[in-house]
Amino acid sequence: MNFLLEIGTEEIPHWMIxxxxxxxxxxxxxxxxxxxxxxxxxxxVRAEGLPDRTPDQEQLVKGPPISAGExxxxxFAKKQGVDLSAMQKAxxxxxxxxxIQGRPVRDLLAESLPTSILGIQxxxxxxxxxxxxxxxxxxxxxxxxxxxxEIIPFEIAGVKSGDTSRGHRILGKSQIKVxxxxxxxxxxxxxxxxxAAERRNKIETEAKSLGATLDPDLVExxxxxxxxxxxxxxxxxxxxxxxxxxxxxxxxxxxxxxxxVETNPGVLAPHFVAVMNIPADxxxxxxxxxxxxxKARFNDARFFWEVDQKKKLxxxxxxxxxxxxxxxxxxxxxxxxxxxxLVKELGGDENAQRAALLSKADxxxxxxxxxxxxxxxxxxxxxxxxxxxxxxxKAIYEHYKPLSMEDSIPSTTAGQILAIAxxxxxxxxxxxxxxxxTGSKDPFALRRAAQGxxxxxxxxxxxxxxxxxxxxxxxxERIQYYFREIQGFKYDEVNAVMASEIGALSNLExxxxxxxxxxxxxxxxxxxxxFKRINNILKQANFKPNEKIEIGLLEEGPERELxxxxxxxxxxxxxxxxxxxxxxxxxxxxxxxxxxxxxxxRANRLTLLHNLLLKFSTIAxxxxxxxxxxxx
Amino acid sequence: MDSFQQxxxxxKRYWSDRGAIITEPYDVEVGAGTMAPETFLRVLGPKPYxxxxxxxxxRPADGRYGDNPxxxxxxQQLQVILKPSPADVLEQYLASLEAIGIDLKKHDIKxxxxxxxxxxxxxxxxxxxxxxxxxxxxxxxxxxQCGGIDxxxxxxxxxxxxxxxxxxxQNVDSVYKIEWTEGVKYAEVRHAxxxxxxxxxxxxxxxxxxxxxxxxxxxxxxxxxxxxxxxEDKLRFPVLPTYDQVLKCSNLxxxxxxxxAISVTERVAVIKRVRDLAVGTAKLWxxxxxxxxxxxxxxxxxxxxxxxxxxxxxxxxx
Numbered sequence: 022m023n024f025l026l027e028i029g030t031e032e033i034p035h036w037m038i039x040x041x042x043x044x045x046x047x048x049x050x051x052x053x054x055x056x057x058x059x060x061x062x063x064x065x066v067r068a069e070g071l072p073d074r075t076p077d078q079e080q081l082v083k084g085p086p087i088s089a090g091e092x093x094x095x096x097f098a099k100k101q102g103v104d105l106s107a108m109q110k111a112x113x114x115x116x117x118x119x120x121i122q123g124r125p126v127r128d129l130l131a132e133s134l135p136t137s138i139l140g141i142q143x144x145x146x147x148x149x150x151x152x153x154x155x156x157x158x159x160x161x162x163x164x165x166x167x168x169x170x171e172i173i174p175f176e177i178a179g180v181k182s183g184d185t186s187r188g189h190r191i192l193g194k195s196q197i198k199v200x201x202x203x204x205x206x207x208x209x210x211x212x213x214x215x216x217a218a219e220r221r222n223k224i225e226t227e228a229k230s231l232g233a234t235l236d237p238d239l240v241e242x243x244x245x246x247x248x249x250x251x252x253x254x255x256x257x258x259x260x261x262x263x264x265x266x267x268x269x270x271x272x273x274x275x276x277x278x279x280x281x282v283e284t285n286p287g288v289l290a291p292h293f294v295a296v297m298n299i300p301a302d303x304x305x306x307x308x309x310x311x312x313x314x315x316k317a318r319f320n321d322a323r324f325f326w327e328v329d330q331k332k333k334l335x336x337x338x339x340x341x342x343x344x345x346x347x348x349x350x351x352x353x354x355x356x357x358x359x360x361x362x363l364v365k366e367l368g369g370d371e372n373a374q375r376a377a378l379l380s381k382a383d384x385x386x387x388x389x390x391x392x393x394x395x396x397x398x399x400x401x402x403x404x405x406x407x408x409x410x411x412x413x414x415k416a417i418y419e420h421y422k423p424l425s426m427e428d429s430i431p432s433t434t435a436g437q438i439l440a441i442a443x444x445x446x447x448x449x450x451x452x453x454x455x456x457x458x459t460g461s462k463d464p465f466a467l468r469r470a471a472q473g474x475x476x477x478x479x480x481x482x483x484x485x486x487x488x489x490x491x492x493x494x495x496x497x498e499r500i501q502y503y504f505r506e507i508q509g510f511k512y513d514e515v516n517a518v519m520a521s522e523i524g525a526l527s528n529l530e531x532x533x534x535x536x537x538x539x540x541x542x543x544x545x546x547x548x549x550x551x552f553k554r555i556n557n558i559l560k561q562a563n564f565k566p567n568e569k570i571e572i573g574l575l576e577e578g579p580e581r582e583l584x585x586x587x588x589x590x591x592x593x594x595x596x597x598x599x600x601x602x603x604x605x606x607x608x609x610x611x612x613x614x615x616x617x618x619x620x621x622x623r624a625n626r627l628t629l630l631h632n633l634l635l636k637f638s639t640i641a642x643x644x645x646x647x648x649x650x651x652x653x
Numbered sequence: 654m655d656s657f658q659q660x661x662x663x664x665k666r667y668w669s670d671r672g673a674i675i676t677e678p679y680d681v682e683v684g685a686g687t688m689a690p691e692t693f694l695r696v697l698g699p700k701p702y703x704x705x706x707x708x709x710x711x712r713p714a715d716g717r718y719g720d721n722p723x724x725x726x727x728x729q730q731l732q733v734i735l736k737p738s739p740a741d742v743l744e745q746y747l748a749s750l751e752a753i754g755i756d757l758k759k760h761d762i763k764x765x766x767x768x769x770x771x772x773x774x775x776x777x778x779x780x781x782x783x784x785x786x787x788x789x790x791x792x793x794x795x796x797x798q799c800g801g802i803d804x805x806x807x808x809x810x811x812x813x814x815x816x817x818x819x820x821x822x823q824n825v826d827s828v829y830k831i832e833w834t835e836g837v838k839y840a841e842v843r844h845a846x847x848x849x850x851x852x853x854x855x856x857x858x859x860x861x862x863x864x865x866x867x868x869x870x871x872x873x874x875x876x877x878x879x880x881x882x883x884x885e886d887k888l889r890f891p892v893l894p895t896y897d898q899v900l901k902c903s904n905l906x907x908x909x910x911x912x913x914a915i916s917v918t919e920r921v922a923v924i925k926r927v928r929d930l931a932v933g934t935a936k937l938w939x940x941x942x943x944x945x946x947x948x949x950x951x952x953x954x955x956x957x958x959x960x961x962x963x964x965x966x967x968x969x970x971x
Contacts, residue, residue: 031743032781034766061764145768147779149738149795152805159779160795162740179740190747191757246763277787295787297761306759310786313826317723324721343913348921 022073022126022169023201024050026066027186028138029163033061035245037143037158044141049133051075051126058215060248062190065215067201071168075123084108084115130173134166138177154178163187167200189213189248192299212300213248220244224296227252233280233294243278247298254282255312259291261319264326267398268388272318275394277311325387333407334400337382344384347465349454353381356446363442367485373435376416379404380439383417397421423473426507430477437481441490444470448491457495471499475526479503482527492523500526510537513647520642532640540646544603551606552643555630558615564627574625579608587633657819657833660753661707664731664813667752668705671745673733676706681897682904685710686732686812690896693774696736696796697935698942699805705733707815711904713911716851719844722827726850727843729815736808738795746793746811750785754822761786769794773903773927775801775935778810790818800935860914867905871926874898878933887944892937899930 033041042057045066053068082101085093087110094115098105101117108115139155146156155161155178166173166182175182186199188211199207205215214220221244225235231254243250261269266289273279273293282292295311302308341354350356357378364377383389383400392399401418405411412435419431420439431437447470451457458467474490477483487496497519504510510533518532539545575581586605590598615626637643655663665675679689686692686708695702708730716726735742743764751757764781769792771777780794792812796804816828816839823831829840877895884890906927909915915923 032764032766145779147795147797147807149807151737151807152803160738160740190743191762195744246765279787295761298763299758299761302759302761304759306756307761307786309824310760310788310821313821313824314787316826321721321723345920 022071023167024053024066024068024071024130025165025167025199025201025204026134027163027165027199027204028064028161029165029187030062030064030157030161031159033059033064033158035061035242038064038245041141041143041158048137051129059217059245060213060215060220061246062248063186063213063215065204067204071126074125075129077123078121080119080121082117082119084117086113087115088113127168127171127173130166130168131175134173134182135175135177150178165199165204170200187211189299192249214250217244220247220250224250224252228280228294228296231294232282232290232292234283236274236280239274239278239280243296246278247296249298249300250296251300251302252294252296253302253308253311255279255293255295255308255315257291257293257312257315257319261323262289262291264319264322265402267395267402268322268326268392269319271392271395272322273315276318276392277315279311279315321391322388325391329386329388329403330406334379334382334403334409335407337385338378340385341381344381347451347456349456350450353384356450357381359446359450360439360442363446364438367438367442369435369438369442372410372412373416373438375409376404376413376420376435376439377442379409379413380417380420380443423476425469426472426476426503430473430480434481437477437483441474441477441483441485444474445490448474448496452491452493452495467495468499471496472503475499475503476507478526479530482525484525484527486525487523497523500529504530504533508533513645514540514641517641517643517645520645521638521640536641536646539599542599544600546648548599548603548606549643549646549648551603551610552634552637553648554610555634556644559627559631559634562616562623562627564624564631570628570632571625574622575629576613579605579612580626580629583609583633584629587629587636590636654823654832655754655819656835657815657831657839659834660819660822661731661815663753664749665705665707667749668703668733671703673703673705673735676704678706678708681900682711683708683900684712684903684907686730687769687771687776687810688774688900688903689732690893692732692734692810693776693799693931694893694896694935694938695734696799696804696808696810697802697939699946700736700942701806702734702736702808705731707731711907713850713854713907716847716854716911718851719829719840719847722829725816725828725843726847726854731813731815733811733813734808735811737806738809742809743793746783746791753818755785764793767792773906773924773931774799775928775932780810785821788817788821790814790821800939801932802935802939854908854911858908858912860909860912863905863909863912863914867902867909870898870901870905871930874902874930874934878930878937881937881940887941890937890941892934892941895937896934899927899934902927902930 038059038061041064042059045057045064046055048055048066050068051071053071056067058065058067084097094108095105097115098108101119103117108117139157143158146158148154148156149160161177161180163185164177164180164182165184165186166175167184172182172184184198184200186197186204186208188194188197188208193211193213197207197211208215214223221240224240224243228235231252233252266287269289270281273281277293277295279293279295282290282294284290293315295307297307299307338357339354341357342352344353346353346356357380360380361374361377364373369377380397380400383396383403386399386403388399389396397420398418401414404414404417412433415433416431416436416439419433419436420443422428422431422436422440431440447465448467451465451467456465478485487500500519500523501512501515504515505512514533514536518529518536523529570584572584575584583605586598586602590602613626615623615630617623617626669675676691679691683689686706689706689708691704691706695704709727710730711727713726715724717724739745747757747762763784765784767782768779769777776796776799778794778796778798780792782789783791783793790813792810792814794810794812796808796810798804816831819831820828825831829838829844831839833839833842874895877891877898881887881890906915906923
């Protein structure tokens with residue numbers, strides 16, 4: 022039988038819908054596969070081939086031993102709700118073949134659906150009736166629940182399930198009788214496109230044909246904010262193009278949810294593309310309205326720009342004493358001083374230090390108060406307009422970068438140093454007062470800050486050793502994450518190089534690349550196995566190394582040979598010496614006994630092995646590498 | 654084309670026809686219609702209530718000396734409270750837009766998530782900003798908590814931003830060009846107020862005196878709060894005047910803020926001082942309302958403890 026469920030609600034926040042659908046996809050429909058769809062006002066599940074009823078089943082229940090007597094058997098039968106005669110003897114025990122009647126699927130769904138629906142996890146729920154009434158993301162206003170032609174009867178918060186849906190708020194009927202086969206068609210006739218893919222496609226095609234520069238995030242937002250999307254093109258006065266493109270684009274994209282239109286990449290045209298929740302704008306009313314709003318917004322931006330220029334960034338630094346960084350961590354002025362000192366410590370030049378001093382001053386501008394996403398960018402633009410050197414304005418402009426692992430790092434050294442200092446200060450300060458990320462909670466975006474530092478250190482090949490910045494488990498996790506998930510190294514390779522001294526991350530990357538390469542060579546695995554063996558021997562001997570190897574105690578042959586090879590291997594050639602080293606180590610273990618009774622001799626041999634291990638441990642701890650011998 | 658005041662008349666008439674009490678603005682300074690006692694206190698407790706009023710709302714830091722075409726120190730909100738929220742509340746709201754002459758078939762309406770929270774009032778709710786052709790014209794909120802108390806009956810709060818709405822209806826690009834009534838522009842009525850209050854709020858308000866006033870009102874409020882428990886005839890206890898003191902403090906806080914007189918370290922602490930007063934008052938009000946529910950209504954109308962509400966014409970499917 023066919024199944025149709027529509028949860029009709031008031032407008033659900035667009036960004037929450039995909040995760041709700043993912044949960045509904047797991048709905049238990051007695052073997053049938055749920056197909057899910059949604060608009061802001063409805064979550065829909067459809068499925069085919071549900072059974073009429075669940076099959077009858079037989080359950081075997083073991084009873085008391087026959088030897089326990091009739092009384093025990095009677096008690097058991099009573100508990101099971103059957104007569105003694107229904108029970109059989111099986112060997113030394115009674116048993117009961119209990120028949121469990123199948124039930125109509127419609128009844129089962131009527132019982133389970135309310136729980137399933139109210140069990141959807143949302144980031145923030147509400148109630149809309151009396152205290153204690155059901156919670157959902159927004160009020161539920163209607164429910165369609167059908168199995169075949171029949172209504173699956175249940176009730177949530179006073180709303181009874183039925184077979185009646187609703188159309189578009191303005192253009193559709195408020196009562197539409199639907200069934201499994203007709204729902205999509207009926208909704209379309211009432212100006213609701215049920216499929217997100219179709220809405221997305223419509224938005225993309227129409228916006229593109231109007232010249233929009235598509236932005237995937239915005240497309241997704243608009244897909245789940247409309248039931249019947251249609252794109253229109255609007256215009257604005259070209260005089261506004263004198264404002265920075267960053268400001269215009271932010272106003273259009275983030276505040277108005279418009280696509281920008283470009284003549285060439287990065288060059289704005291005086292147009293925008295808006296997506297409506299109605300099919301057409303025959304009288305141009307929507308176009309006119311949106312143009313008026315955008316004009317007011319651009320006017321604001323121009324007003325902010327002009328007002329802001331009356332006080333230079335340099336004169337705004339002291340005002341940061343009125344801007345909280347974090348309640349327990351004081352003001353942005355204090356933060357600024359710390360960042361300047363950090364930039365100095367990291368070897369930042371005059372420009373980097375100047376940029377650090379000015380980096381947060383834009384927080385006091387009207388422009389950033391209005392368009393918070395533009396912090397840093399506005400500072401950079403203002404610095405440029407106020408005659409600061411290019412190196413300074415660029416460093417400020419880019420100092421929040423990288424905003425994600427896909428984003429690029431700042432393009433100048435001054436910018437990189439400032440960006441590291443700014444993020445490092447966040448990390449150190451929040452860790453100092455113990456406000457650290459837990460689980461999925463990271464309100465101060467410290468993971469992103471740490472990840473950004475790692476990305477910059479590696480990609481810009483900056484020389485700072487990790488311990489000079491911040492070396493703790495949190496930071497190490499971010500490094501592991503970066504090399505594993507972003508660069509695609511294997512986890513044991515990452516563990517192996519991180520088990521030795523970490524140093525500068527660009528060096529860590531070199532070592533990883535080397536390790537990943539030599540791992541493919543035939544000599545590597547046996548050698549890694551030998552290193553593991555050495556490690557175990559040292560561990561078992563509970564060994565404390567001697568000051569140095571006494572050459573006189575070395576036996577001629579394999580031991581001496583190993584020593585020579587060890588001695589001749591320098592750090593520079595270490596990477597290439599794998600193939601020469603391997604047979605020597607093998608021969609050593611073949612011929613030489615380490616645990617000899619002579620204590621001096623034994624200690625000397627252990628020292629040799631220890632030093633060998635130590636030399637290679639500057640690259641990686643090979644015992645961390647998973648070899649075929651470890652698999653089982 | 655309707656004037657500013659005609660639009661207000663129509664909205665009041667619309668909600669009056671749906672059973673709302675129409676009141677005049679509260680006469681103590683507030684930052685938003687939500688803070689007027691008709692909202693802040695009435696949403697507490699189990700008593701159904703419907704009210705609509707225009708509330709001039711003061712936000713000292715938003716003043717622009719009358720220079721900015723879209724920003725005001727004081728703007729007018731038309732505030733509607735429907736408690737409990739009817740099932741067709743959004744349909745009723747949309748019909749109110751039709752009632753003031755917006756042909757919704759020719760416009761683009763979107764409900765975009767916008768949750769409301771007021772740390773100074775210990776209050777929050779969820780809802781939307783209603784966008785008409787890209788312009789925010791209304792805040793719609795289902796209150797969840799007020800004064801730190803979970804609400805017995807969730808009310809719908811509809812807040813129309815009147816200046817923005819009428820700017821759109823009259824198709825003018827500056828708030829000052831709005832026709833207030835025939836032959837009178839918004840500027841004529843309000844520009845001097847915008848200019849002079851900006852000058853006062855940003856330049857002349859005496860900071861030490863404002864702090865003293867803040868302290869005085871806070872002291873009065875605390876003193877009242879402390880007396881409730883031992884006060885015998887609880888129904889006579891002046892909870893409403895206590896709340897006025899909270900509003901005074903809140904407005905003084907906003908003024909001090911606009912003067913740049915509240916340092917970072919003080920800020921959080923001062924917000925907490927106001928919240929403590931608001932939460933304390935909300936608790937007294939809720940407690941007093943429980944007592945009101947227990948005694949017969951002796952008011953002259955004798956309508957019982959619940960105001961007679963007209964049921965609204967329902968647009969729900971049968």
